[in-house]
Amino acid sequence: MAMGRPREFDVDKALDLALQVFWSKGYEGASIADLTETMGITKPSLYSAFGNKEELFRKALDRYVDGPGGYFQVALAKPTIRAVVEHLLYESADAVTGPDHPPGCLAVQGALTCGDAAESIKQELVSRRAKGEQDLRERFERAIAEGELPQGSDAADLAAYLSAILQGMAVQAAGGTTREQVRKIAEMALRTWPPPPDLATV
Amino acid sequence: MAMGRPREFDVDKALDLALQVFWSKGYEGASIADLTETMGITKPSLYSAFGNKEELFRKALDRYVDGPGGYFQVALAKPTIRAVVEHLLYESADAVTGPDHPPGCLAVQGALTCGDAAESIKQELVSRRAKGEQDLRERFERAIAEGELPQGSDAADLAAYLSAILQGMAVQAAGGTTREQVRKIAEMALRTWPPPPDLATV
DNA sequence: TCACTTATCTAACGATCGGTAGGAAATTGG
């Protein structure tokens, strides 16, 4: 079946290497030269296999979400809301400080700001973060309905609050904060969890 | 005294405009063309007045810290630790969603990641964030010494925790989250403040 | 008025950006 000259590199391995570059330098900071050098392929090979820089980033992002970022969906599937939050915090702390990949979170630092040319990538990351927060919100809604959280708790607010803490941990990690220190942030957040509903608005 | 042809633009106003550009696009995303266009001056004027792109950014950053970011030091000077934390959270929520400037925080989104050429700018921002966290830590140490916080509280952990929340709020704002929603994050953080010391480590 | 200083502008610099033509090399099917 496979006709023509066979590809000499592993597409998935190359994509993993591209992911590392985008993760550490961001979309704009990662040049095609950076990428091809790390991936061990030439520019025409990159373009033939992945389309262009933007498509390559999107494929790397998908791979990130299913790989190093996969703990997020795993955490959401935990049986109790307490376990969900615990796993999100602890796994995030470890994920953003993993020793085998760049620090931080691709969805945060891939393009938090950018020039005009990368605007659509930035929007893609905004959407991904919003999607994660939305999934979290729905999980909280279920927990409230099942009586796992106090009456009057606002699922959207809880999701925004926890998302902010996770993103803050990612910023800290991107700046070089150690795994131990980031874990302490997670522990402190957990020590106060859940924040009680705002009685003033009930 | 003033010899030579007088400058035709206001350096401080031009710097404020440059700040807006760096704030919304980040260091790498802001091109010299973007900057000169917004500042209303030509490239040679920019270079003669500000040195180069890196120096311009550092000057804009100083201006940011003393201007839109000035609430941070103001908050630290509040008399009670409760007031410090309240002001940090509320003023941050408003600052990162201010209607008269780009959303988010320059110290976070100016260069969270970048290419090799901007590495020193990224480090500068890492240092600034660390400095803010250190100032906060010292304020917490004072509060603990004065009995304003529970025995066994760890000032460094509290500072890292609060810093992460503030940075998370900045990420949310950079993604377009509304002022009302960011304020709710601040309120929730305040509702659980202060996190109790970890009894397991005492 | 005339040197001196500084700011202004147009026009360009070399380097790098993302992206591609075009031909040689390696495989499959006939």
Add this chain to the structure above:
DNA sequence: CCAATTTCCTACCGATCGTTAGATAAGTGA
């Protein structure tokens, strides 16, 4: 062995990057 197909690489594309040379204009001090 030969066409067809696909990947490989070298070399190059135009555009943009940050930065500057060089000439002109507008002030000050003598």
